[in-house]
Amino acid sequence: MVQVFHPGADTVARVVLASIGAAPVLAVGLAYAFWRSPYATAQDVTREQPVPFSHEHHVGGLGIDCRYCHTSVEKAAFAGITPTETCMNCHSQEWTNAPMLAPVRRSLAD
Numbered sequence: 001m002v003q004v005f006h007p008g009a010d011t012v013a014r015v016v017l018a019s020i021g022a023a024p025v026l027a028v029g030l031a032y033a034f035w036r037s038p039y040a041t042a043q044d045v046t047r048e049q050p051v052p053f054s055h056e057h058h059v060g061g062l063g064i065d066c067r068y069c070h071t072s073v074e075k076a077a078f079a080g081i082t083p084t085e086t087c088m089n090c091h092s093q094e095w096t097n098a099p100m101l102a103p104v105r106r107s108l109a110d
């Protein structure tokens with residue numbers, strides 16, 4: 001009787017089967033790594049800000065408490081971004097015609 005498979009055939013078959021099993025796991029892992037990467041989340045991209053808000057001025061100069069603007073900082077994992085209304089508590093009386101604050105007034109109007 002002629003030998004159909006050479007002695008290494010078992011090993012080849014195992015490697016092929018293992019690769020077929022590992023491929024989807026590897027594909028999902030790579031997709032996840034890409035999805036979470038700074039490239040996909042734009043973590044390091046600096047955005048152009050419409051209003052040049054200054055912490056130095058509002059906190060250092062005026063002495064406003066952090067919690068006045070970041071209301072959820074003691075209750076949640078996310079400190080919260082100030083709603084327009086909070087800015088306008090002051091800026092409806094203070095610096096009301098400043099061009100710098102035009103986007104804030106527009107935001108309140110919308």
Ligand code: HEC
Pocket residue numbers: 053054055058059064065066067068069070081082
């Ligand atoms: C007058 C309102 C106001 C006060 C008071 C204030 N913040 Fe903010 N904070 C903002 C606004 C608006 C932003 C988003 C714009 C920016 O990043 O400048 C911000 C952004 C931040 C960010 C960046 C968040 C991010 O995801 O990039 C940190 C950190 C922060 N504030 C910490 C503080 C701390 C600490 C204090 C107190 C010492 C404080 N803030 C007081 C309005 C305020």
Ligand code: HEC
Pocket residue numbers: 051052053054057058062064069082086087088089090091094095100101104
């Ligand atoms: C507690 C009152 C108060 C709150 C709340 C407040 N501001 Fe102000 N802001 C001021 C005062 C006072 C000035 C300074 C006006 C001056 O210099 O005559 C100012 C100045 C500014 C200026 C001019 C640039 C600078 O820093 O001098 C910008 C822009 C500004 N505020 C944006 C904001 C934004 C955006 C928010 C909401 C996240 C906000 N402010 C909330 C009181 C406040």
